[in-house]
Amino acid sequence: MTRIRKVVFPVAGLGTRMLPATKVLPKEMLPVVDRPLVEYAVEEAAAAGCEVFVFVTGRGKTLVEDHFDRAFELFETLARKGKTRELSALERALPPAGTFVYTRQQAPLGLGHAVWCARHLVGDEPFGVILVDDLVHARTPCLAQLAAVHAERGGNVVAVEEVPREHTARYGILDPGADDGRVVEVRAFVEKPKPEEAPSRLAVIGRYILSPRIFTILEDLPPGAGGEIQLTDAMTRLLAEEAFHGVRFEGRRFDCGDRIGYLEANLALAMERPDIAARLHAALRHYV
Numbered sequence: 425m426t427r428i429r430k431v432v433f434p435v436a437g438l439g440t441r442m443l444p445a446t447k448v449l450p451k452e453m454l455p456v457v458d459r460p461l462v463e464y465a466v467e468e469a470a471a472a473g474c475e476v477f478v479f480v481t482g483r484g485k486t487l488v489e490d491h492f493d494r495a496f497e498l499f500e501t502l503a504r505k506g507k508t509r510e511l512s513a514l515e516r517a518l519p520p521a522g523t524f525v526y527t528r529q530q531a532p533l534g535l536g537h538a539v540w541c542a543r544h545l546v547g548d549e550p551f552g553v554i555l556v557d558d559l560v561h562a563r564t565p566c567l568a569q570l571a572a573v574h575a576e577r578g579g580n581v582v583a584v585e586e587v588p589r590e591h592t593a594r595y596g597i598l599d600p601g602a603d604d605g606r607v608v609e610v611r612a613f614v615e616k617p618k619p620e621e622a623p624s625r626l627a628v629i630g631r632y633i634l635s636p637r638i639f640t641i642l643e644d645l646p647p648g649a650g651g652e653i654q655l656t657d658a659m660t661r662l663l664a665e666e667a668f669h670g671v672r673f674e675g676r677r678f679d680c681g682d683r684i685g686y687l688e689a690n691l692a693l694a695m696e697r698p699d700i701a702a703r704l705h706a707a708l709r710h711y712v
């Protein structure tokens with residue numbers, strides 16, 4: 425069983441659900457409390473043991489790269505003013521040089537295409553994928569929960585969650601096989617089925633551990649739902665060759681690509697911050 429050393433973050437999406445906030449600001453840079461969304465994803469991957477962080481970006485996403493770089497003037501000014509606490513927090517968040525790599529998707533052809541763009545950077549080993557808008561707040565980071573199942577059982581692993589039947593058309597839905605309450609074997613995937621056609625209410629959320637075989641399948645995969653090259657369709661083909669395990673992860677997932685999910689993530693995380701919680705609680709009483 426191989427350790428998961430590499431993680432792919434497809435961050436080329438336009439973030440249309442959060443306009444106008446995302447007109448010039450990449451959605452991955454939206455702050456949750458006081459950290460950009462992408463930092464939570466990076467921290468989660470690092471906690472799962474990943475050492476190489478591959479970003480599939482697009483036009484207008486250079487702020488994501490800048491965020492993980494040294495900001496010379498800022499660091500210098502903080503040092504000069506003796507703001508050592510702020511400075512060391514920024515220093516700690518910097519990745520070791522050479523561990524963050526970037527490639528561009530060039531055209532919005534779908535999630536499957538975005539993942540395929542990372543093929544040369546990943547090479548021939550199983551790898552993780554994190555969709556940054558799905559923020560998972562958990563005691564054991566979500567990707568680490570998937571990595572544990574991968575270490576036990578091998579194969580491919582996805583995070584799953586039950587969703588209301590009326591929401592199946594927003595997700596990849598799985599047809600479940602054997603199910604021990606935590607890990608469920610996948611018999612098939614369907615991308616964004618209508619409620620009446622969905623094989624279950626178990627939705628794939630944005631965490632995957634995939635075998636490199638997925639790249640060969642993506643190579644000549646025709647467009648699927650929405651005219652896009654769907655990762656879910658490639659996963660369906662891979663199912664004929666390799667097992668897929670769905671993990672009902674422990675933790676709460678917030679869809680930060682959506683206004684309510686995003687606001688809720690801010691509230692949930694702020695209420696766990698000792699420096700903020702009491703004052704926020706008092707402020708909220710005014711509104712509810």
Ligand code: G1P
Nearest residue numbers: 535558594595596628629630656
């Ligand atoms: C993507 C995947 C879908 C998955 C979802 C999780 O959809 O295609 O299978 O359930 O992420 O967030 P998107 O949200 O990009 O439309």
